[in-house]
Amino acid sequence: MKLKAAATLVLTVAGGMAVIVATGVWALSGGLYGCTRADEELAPTLASLSILDTHPSQTQPEDERYSGCDEDDGFAYAGQYYRLTTSRADVLAFYREAAAEDGWRLEGANPSPSPTPDSLAIDTSALCFEKLAAGTTVHLAVWFPSDLGGSSDDYGLEVTASHDGTAWC
Template sequence: MKLKAVAVPVLVVAGGMAVIAATGVWALSGGLYGCTRADEELAPTLASLSILDAHPSRTQPRHERHSGCDEDDGFAYAGQYYRLTTSRADVLAFYREAAAKDGWRLESASSSPSPAPGGLAVDTSALCFEKPVAGTTAHLAVWFPGDLGDSADDFGLEVTASHDGTAWC
């Protein structure tokens, strides 16, 4: 009888510790952080979207298309940079029309998306669109690296999406 009285609490404590350890391993291996398998599989879908191929006639693709999954924030992304060989206004007008024709809905527009001096860059997109893609909401950003003090000769398109809703422009 005494052995049973000691064995039950020991087994309960050991079982609880096993559950806590398994939860810790799960959390550290991506359960609470990083990309889900669904979002990792979403990245190639985003990279194949036709809007990333659309660009004003006088602009040229720059570098290879990039895609992947942002482990820090847990969302899939794909993007393309272009050499800016026309005015910013022409680029923005082009994407307002091209995105609308491709089913994207304008979510926001900013004439000066760069952060305030000494401030954090929260949303640097000049245009932000959204549309359903593969069972989630995708966000398309048109942005200019020059707004962040980088190359004033480029502009970029970036599509982000996540099955848990953590993506944004």
């Protein structure tokens, strides 16, 4: 009888330890942190959105389109930079119209979102739109690197989305 009780105790402890180890491996491999497989698979879909090809005729794409999954915040993204060869106001007016025509809804506008000195940049998008695509809410940001002290010669479009709702402009 004592042998049976000891065996049951050993098996129960071993089973409990296996569950704890498996849960730890799951959490460290993205279960609680990082991108899900669904969000990693969403990045190429975001990169193919037609809005990223839409730009004023006076501007030209720079570099290659980029996409991926933000492991820190757990959302998919894609974007494109453009050479700024027209006024900032013209770019913003263009995207207000073009995004609306493509089914995007304006969620926020801040034509000069520069953070104050020595503060954290929370939202640097001059325009923020959203729409449903690929089974989730997708956010579109029109932003200017110069608002963060970067180049004043370009602007960017970036789309972000996550199946768990953690994406934003």
